[in-house]
Amino acid sequence: xxxxxxxxxxxxxxxxxxxxxxxxxxxxxTIWQGQHHSYRIILSGDLxxxxxxxxxxxxxxxxxxKKVVTTIKGDSISFRNEMYGFTFKGKYNDDKSAISGIxxxxxxxxxxxxxxxxxxxxxxxFSQHPKKxxxxxxxxxxxxxxxxxxTYGATLTIPKNKKKYPLAILISGTGQHDRNxxxxxxxxxxxxADELARKGIASLRVDDRGIGKTxxxxxxxxxxDFADDVDAQxxxxxxxxxxxxxxxxxxxxxxxxxxxxxVSARNKNVKFMISLSGVGVSGLEMLNLQNTAILKxxxxxxxxxxxxxxxxNLMFKAVYDTKATDSVTPVLQxxxxxxxxxxxxxxxxxxxMWGGREKDFIYRYGKDAERKWYRYTIHYNPEDYLPKIKVxxxxxNGDKDIQxxxxxxxxxxxxxxxxxxxxxxxxxxxxxxxxxxxTCTQGEVKELDEVFAPEVLDDISKWILxxxxxx
Numbered sequence: 001x002x003x004x005x006x007x008x009x010x011x012x013x014x015x016x017x018x019x020x021x022x023x024x025x026x027x028x029x030t031i032w033q034g035q036h037h038s039y040r041i042i043l044s045g046d047l048x049x050x051x052x053x054x055x056x057x058x059x060x061x062x063x064x065x066k067k068v069v070t071t072i073k074g075d076s077i078s079f080r081n082e083m084y085g086f087t088f089k090g091k092y093n094d095d096k097s098a099i100s101g102i103x104x105x106x107x108x109x110x111x112x113x114x115x116x117x118x119x120x121x122x123x124x125x126f127s128q129h130p131k132k133x134x135x136x137x138x139x140x141x142x143x144x145x146x147x148x149x150x151t152y153g154a155t156l157t158i159p160k161n162k163k164k165y166p167l168a169i170l171i172s173g174t175g176q177h178d179r180n181x182x183x184x185x186x187x188x189x190x191x192x193a194d195e196l197a198r199k200g201i202a203s204l205r206v207d208d209r210g211i212g213k214t215x216x217x218x219x220x221x222x223x224x225d226f227a228d229d230v231d232a233q234x235x236x237x238x239x240x241x242x243x244x245x246x247x248x249x250x251x252x253x254x255x256x257x258x259x260x261x262x263v264s265a266r267n268k269n270v271k272f273m274i275s276l277s278g279v280g281v282s283g284l285e286m287l288n289l290q291n292t293a294i295l296k297x298x299x300x301x302x303x304x305x306x307x308x309x310x311x312x313n314l315m316f317k318a319v320y321d322t323k324a325t326d327s328v329t330p331v332l333q334x335x336x337x338x339x340x341x342x343x344x345x346x347x348x349x350x351x352x353m354w355g356g357r358e359k360d361f362i363y364r365y366g367k368d369a370e371r372k373w374y375r376y377t378i379h380y381n382p383e384d385y386l387p388k389i390k391v392x393x394x395x396x397n398g399d400k401d402i403q404x405x406x407x408x409x410x411x412x413x414x415x416x417x418x419x420x421x422x423x424x425x426x427x428x429x430x431x432x433x434x435x436x437x438x439t440c441t442q443g444e445v446k447e448l449d450e451v452f453a454p455e456v457l458d459d460i461s462k463w464i465l466x467x468x469x470x471x
Contacts, residue, residue, distance in 0.1 A: 032099060033122055034113035038184040038446035041088075041103055041113055042121060043079065047072065055079065057086065060121075061185075062107060077101075090115070124185030128451040136160050136197035142213050145232030152233065153213020154206040155179050156243070157193040166247040166468040167202040168274070169233055171226075173254025176218045179205040181253070183433065184446040191452045192251070192460075199461035201468075202244070203251075206233060222376035223255060227262040234269050247271045247468055249391075251460070252278055254404060254432065258380055265388035272467050274394045274460060277404045277432050280412035283380035286404070287316045293402035297441050307343075308351050314339055319369045320378050328375075329366035336362060386416035392467045394423045396456060398430030400440035423463060427456060 032043040038061060045055035047070075057079065058065040064086075068079040077099055080087040086108075090101020099115040137158040142151055159165055170189045172181045181189040189205045196203050209216030209229070230250065237245040249272035252260030257278015264273040279286050291312050295305045318335045322328040336358060340348060348354040353361065368374050395413045397406035406426045414424060431437040434456050435448045 031118045031121060032115035033118045034103070034115040035124065036103065036108055036111035036113050037449060038124065039108055039111075040121075040124060041108075041111075041115070043068075043088075043115055045070075047077070057081065057088075058121075059105075059108075061124075126186055126449055126451050128191045129187055130190065130194040134194075134197075143236045145229065146235060148216075148228055148232045150209065150229070150232070151213065151215045152206050152229070152236075153179065154204055154233070155193070156202070156204050157197045158202045158243075159197050159200045162200060164244050164246070165200055165202045166249060166272075166464050167204065167237065167243070167245060168196060168249050168251045168464065169230060169237075170203055170205045171230060171250060171252035171256035171259050172208065173252075173256050173277075176208045176211050178212050179207045181205070186433075186451045188253070188433065188452060192457065195452075195457040196461055196464075199465065201461060201464055204233060204237065220372060222373045223258055223380065224262070224376055226255075227259050230259060230263045231267055234263075234267060238269060245269075247471060249273060249464065251276065254278065255377070257404075258377075261382070261385045261389065264391060264393075265385040270391055271471065272392045272394075272464065273389065274396070274463070275413065276396050276434070276456070276460075277398065277401055278395065278409065278413075279380070279404055280382055280386070280395070280409040280416075282382060283378040284316060284320055285408075286380075287378065288313055289405045289408055290403055293405050294442070297402050303347075304350050307347055311336070311339060311351065311353070315365060315369075316378065319375065324372075324375045328369050329362065332366055332369065333362050382412055382416050386413065387418040389418050391419060392421035392423075393417055393419045394425075394460070394463050396425050396427065396459070398427050398432065398434060400430055400437050401432045402440065402442070403432040421467070425459065427453065430456070 030044070030046055034041045040060055042058040042060070043055060044058060047055070055068050055070045056065060057068050064084065066081050066084055068081050070077070070079040075092045076090070077092065078087070078089045086103070086105040088101055088103045090099045092099055097117050101113065101115075103111045103113050137160060139156040139158070140154075141156060142153050144151055170181070170192060172189070177183075179189065180187040193203045193205060206229070207214035208218060209221050209225075210218040234248055237243055237248060248269055250260040250264060250270055251274040252258070253276045257275035257280070260273050260275060260278065264270045281289065288309065292305065292309055295308055300308070314335055315332055318331050319328050322331055340353060340358065345354065393413070395410055397404065397410055399406050410424050410426060414422070427434075429436050430453055431440050431445065433445055434453045435445065435450045436453060437444055437448060
């Protein structure tokens, strides 16, 4: 019996030793990480004792993790993977803590990158992202929404050494987002919260339903439900004695502008409202403006844009006219079939409604159009809310925005808002995400390292502080 125990212990000690060895080997792997716009390039392995099959390159944003053939000569290093078509040529710096060179890949051509030695893989980072230590308080929290019965995961950012301060609730745009409003690695609301706190303004940013630490079913929710979430957030802030909630306002981006409008129209605790690239027109008109601008950004001919929009508007109207409780896909199919019969084959080929592609369109668009969120949003009418808003309002848009075209939306806000204190500004050269853009297409967003145009950040904080002093 004792011999068996000794044998068992010996065997397991050997196993534990193996685990420790493999763990040490794992931790011994060196990580060299660089970044080009929205892509991280990560070389893993021990360059001092490398073997041709022991090094790998990971590009997380493209879901690539492949072995590479590596060559080292003096202070020069190169690696390649011919099957996947990526190469790198570079040199160590003097203390060998970094490697500077050129990385080439289909999606990342001729990229100048610096691979820095790291202990572990780092998240995407942009220069506007704040770094610790922060000159303000950052409190991560969860709280229960009494009216919604949902748990919300949030971050409260409060200026240091201030008992009184304005407080903005940050409301993200279309799609499911974390509290930082992260898009292609850029943390839109983290940068905004940093700016506000440095100027003496508190903020609350919250995970959307079903993401992070917030509960709820995002797919089954509407813009109206998201407005209920903001009401619940205001209710919580008002009940917490450690928070100055005497001057609460809303900052909504894109669809967040609709949400801010709905809440500001009905909640008497809201003291100011800011709409950034917010929707000021009806849902039906928004779809027309947005799709026209996006099609034009692809340099289609006027004929193609006109015919595409003729068909799209037919689809939008079909959704608008269908009862929310009825399935709309059969109606869309019928309308599209009738319309296609009136068009010649050349036109149908030009707008990609030929050879079975029309079936793909109905499948994809039908899935969107059946959603409660889509049916709610297409019926949004600014006249139901904007005239009821009497608090100070700031409306900002970028003149290169193709998702929420500036002029029409700003003019609609001007037409319907009931406030006597209205500021509007259209910023030259800015896209939907408040980046200074060149081509200003949707695809360019990930190629721009700017997170949030400084002039807009500055205007927001100055405008809030001016209204706070007046109050």
